[in-house]
Amino acid sequence: MTVYFMDGQFVEKKHVAISIDDRGYYFGDGVYEVIKVYDGELFTSKEHIARLFESAAKIKLVIPYTEAQLLDIAQQLVISNSISVGHVYMQVTRGVSPRIHQFPDPAVSPMVTAYALSSARPVEVMENGVKVKSVVDFRWLRCDIKSLNLLANVMAKQEAVEAGCKEAVFVRDGFVTEGASTNMFGVKNGILYTHPANNLILNGITRQVVLRLSRELGIAVVEEPFTLEAAFAMDELFMTSTTLEVMPIIQLDDKTIGSGRPGEVTVQLQKAFTLQIPTVVAGS
Known part of the structure; x- marks a missing residue:
């Protein structure tokens, strides 16, 4: 029942x-x-x-x-x-x-x-990483509100799925904002980049946990928009959400990110995040 x-x-x-x-x-x-x-x-x-x-x-x-x-x-x-x-x-x-x-x-x-x-943790997927697709961010300007108005997100996600990808990456005026149901992060030369928490993104709870963990681990954090071109050139990309946790991105559109495998900083943050959750699950 x-x-x-x-x-x-x-x-x-x-x-x-x-x-x-x-x-x-x-x-x-x-x-x-x-x-x-x-x-x-x-x-x-x-x-x-x-x-x-x-x-x-x-x-x-x-x-x-x-x-x-x-x-x-x-x-x-x-x-x-x-x-x-x-x-x-x-x-x-x-x-x-x-x-x-x-x-x-x-x-x-x-x-x-x-x-x-x-719903099980996506452990195997987190170990291998996923492909994502960039889409135009045509949503309204109050993305900071977790509202039920998700049609634009639905259409973007479907476009990504039809292209064989896990997630859609929103791009507004050339800059990466967030995913259809995730927050986006890039790593370049050991520095973590992510869009600031303003009206153009939802300030994800997992995003907040990852930023805290990054600072605790001594990883430099820059909260400023980065372009789609900069995303292609990142050493690592990953996304976060309640259900996906810390999910590596190994390909954006037709561009392989880094080595095509989850990067060092991403894996470090995955391990740190896992330590935040109950031991029985973390060890599964």
């Missing part, structure tokens, strides 16, 4: 029903988070929930729970669904209301839904 959380209750999946008038369905009017689970424990959950509230505030959406309550809901879903390694998905929409573009007046109750699923 799969247990979901919906509108204040824990219910079986078969009883989950979303209204056609939910503003998330009509407009993507809502925000979401994905929290990784290792060995039955939520990883960086406080950071994820805090970002959920930050995203909600940016679209003037008031979440009807405290951060502590949402953390408890996430943990209950992990326990109820017997998740060892996997993730919790949680989203908040502005609620159910007849279709009008402006906010409902009077306001309606926001809709909170969540579930937990098992």
Whole structure:
């Protein structure tokens, strides 16, 4: 039996029903988070929930729970669904209301839904690396909001998949911003480069962990945009996300990156990241 959380209750999946008038369905009017689970424990959950509230505030959406309550809901879903390694998905929409573009007046109750699923770590893929494809970044200018408006990301990801690639790399005005569902990093002469956390990217939680680990390891970090041409010339490229962790990139478009194998700094950060997660999983 799969247990979901919906509108204040824990219910079986078969009883989950979303209204056609939910503003998330009509407009993507809502925000979401994905929290990784290792060995039955939520990883960086406080950071994820805090970002959920930050995203909600940016679209003037008031979440009807405290951060502590949402953390408890996430943990209950992990326990109820017997998740060892996997993730919790949680989203908040502005609620159910007849279709009008402006906010409902009077306001309606926001809709909170969540579930937990098992999903293995991509260990083998992380050991070998992946191919990615550059695409034009034609998204809106508030990419810092983790909103449900992901059509541009979906189209970019599909373009990459059709080209036999794992991820799409967004390029805006010649500069690499981020991936369709990841943050991008380059390494040149031992220095780590990544786009600054402004309105053009989502400040990924795994991104934040990697930057902290880099500084702890003495790896120089430069948070500034780099061009697509600079990306081709990097010694190493990798991407990060909740589900992909630290994922090496061995080819960008038709260009092999470095030696075509995961680079030294990337592997170093993979090992450091693995040490952050529960021992039972890290050793698997």
